[in-house]
Amino acid sequence: MAGRTTLLALLAGAAALADASQGDREPVYRDCVLRCDQWNCSGAGLQHFRSHQPIYMSLAGWTCKDDCKYECMWVTVGLYLREGYKVPQFHGKWPFSRFLFFQEPASAVASFLNGLANLVMLSRYRTSVPASSPMYHTCVAFAWRDQAFQENEP
Numbered sequence: 001m002a003g004r005t006t007l008l009a010l011l012a013g014a015a016a017l018a019d020a021s022q023g024d025r026e027p028v029y030r031d032c033v034l035r036c037d038q039w040n041c042s043g044a045g046l047q048h049f050r051s052h053q054p055i056y057m058s059l060a061g062w063t064c065k066d067d068c069k070y071e072c073m074w075v076t077v078g079l080y081l082r083e084g085y086k087v088p089q090f091h092g093k094w095p096f097s098r099f100l101f102f103q104e105p106a107s108a109v110a111s112f113l114n115g116l117a118n119l120v121m122l123s124r125y126r127t128s129v130p131a132s133s134p135m136y137h138t139c140v141a142f143a144w145r146d147q148a149f150q151e152n153e154p
Contacts, residue, residue: 023090029076036068070098 023029039045041064049064057067073090080087087095122140129136 021089021092023073023076023088023095026076026088028079029072029090032072032075033065033068036072037065040064040068 040049046064049067050058053062053067069090073095076090077087077095089095125139129139131137
């Protein structure tokens, strides 16, 4: 019983630590996102956002709330820098400037190249290993599962 209670206490403590990044916990950031969401993401504000949002951003799935988080992140970063503090993380990531719809272009390019390498190697595997091999279908299934997982990473 005591072991179970200790484990629960440790898990609760770990969950509290993993709640948010420093930037996410910043009241300025939270207030900014709340105000931006109220003003820009409903009614006439949402219509204005949608009419001015570039087509590539909407096709990539960027929402008004995402845009609020991005803009408020930079407001908070500016505040930290003016006050002489180090730049905090937001949502577990360091802030990067957005290029087109990529917030981390180098990461996106690396993920694309990784996916391409996986497809090339899967193609080589399928051509060099006979389909009658005992684990052939299992390897192909896991390769496709891994490929699908990588494409869905943020």
